[in-house]
Amino acid sequence: MTTYFMLKWLHVIGAAVLLGTGAGIAFFMLMAHRGGDVRVIAAVARIVVRADYLFTAAAVVAQPVTGILLARITGYSLTEGWILASILLYLVTGAFWLPVVWMQSRMRDLAAAAAEAGAALPDEYHRLFRLWFAFGFPAFTAVLAIFWLMIARPEISM
Numbered sequence: 001m002t003t004y005f006m007l008k009w010l011h012v013i014g015a016a017v018l019l020g021t022g023a024g025i026a027f028f029m030l031m032a033h034r035g036g037d038v039r040v041i042a043a044v045a046r047i048v049v050r051a052d053y054l055f056t057a058a059a060v061v062a063q064p065v066t067g068i069l070l071a072r073i074t075g076y077s078l079t080e081g082w083i084l085a086s087i088l089l090y091l092v093t094g095a096f097w098l099p100v101v102w103m104q105s106r107m108r109d110l111a112a113a114a115a116e117a118g119a120a121l122p123d124e125y126h127r128l129f130r131l132w133f134a135f136g137f138p139a140f141t142a143v144l145a146i147f148w149l150m151i152a153r154p155e156i157s158m
Contacts (some may be wrong), residue, residue, distance in 0.1 A: 003073065004073050004074070006074065007066050007069050007070050008066075008070060010062060010066045011062075011063065011066040011067060011070055014062040014063045014066060015059075015063065015146075015147065017055050017056070017058070017059040018059045018060070018063065018149065019083075019144075020144055021051055021052070021055045021056045021059070022056065022139070022140055022143060023140070024051070025048045025051060025052060025056075025104075026049060026136050026140070027143060028044050028047070029044060029045065029048050029104075030133070031044075032044035032045070033096055033129055037134060038111060038114045038115045038119075038120065038121055039115045040110035041111045041115075041121065041133040042108070042112045042114070042115040045107050045108035045111050045112075046108050046112070048104055048107050048108070049101075049104050049108050052101055052104060053101075056097070060094070060097070063090070064087075064090070067083075067086075067149055071083060079158075081154070081155060081156025081157055081158050082149045082150075082152070082153050082154055082155075082156050083149075084156075084158050085145075085149055085158065086149045086150065087153070089142040089143075089145050089146050089149070090142075090146060092138065092139075092142045093139045093142040093143055093146075096135045096136075096138055096139035096142075097139055099131075099135060100132055100135050100136070100139070101158070103128045103131060103132045103135070104115045104123070104132065106113060106124075106128055107125055107128050107129060107132065110122055110125040110128075113127060
């Protein structure tokens with residue numbers, strides 16, 4: 001197995017983890033929230049936060065490392081239009097993901113406290129959920145655009 005193939009494989013796996021974990025987390029949080037059972041919401045939020053720290057965080061670190069090494073091996077400049085656009089979109093994704101991680105952790109704690117007390121979810125949870133939901137759209141769209149850029153490698157002047 002060549003270094004190029006190994007790096008490309010790791011880069012593709014990392015991209016799949018980012019997309020898949022993001023979609024999975026969004027789906028399960030939304031379904032738990034829509035179900036309205038505070039205990040289920042607390043349990044799902046606990047798993048979602050754990051998944052984000054285990055899978056998403058690992059891929060977030062791996063992607064730029066493997067991407068830079070791939071660019072070096074293949075002779076692409078990091079200022080190549082499609083690569084630069086991908087990097088910018090990656091930064092946009094991160095700008096939305098970092099607050100989302102904090103929101104998920106806070107929603108997890110609020111839901112756990114409500115479940116333990118046998119109470120309804122507080123207004124802060126609902127406010128955070130709306131923000132969390134809104135932040136997901138630009139982040140997910142940016143990841144999809146990065147996938148397209150990596151596959152199409154269009155000529156982009158920047």
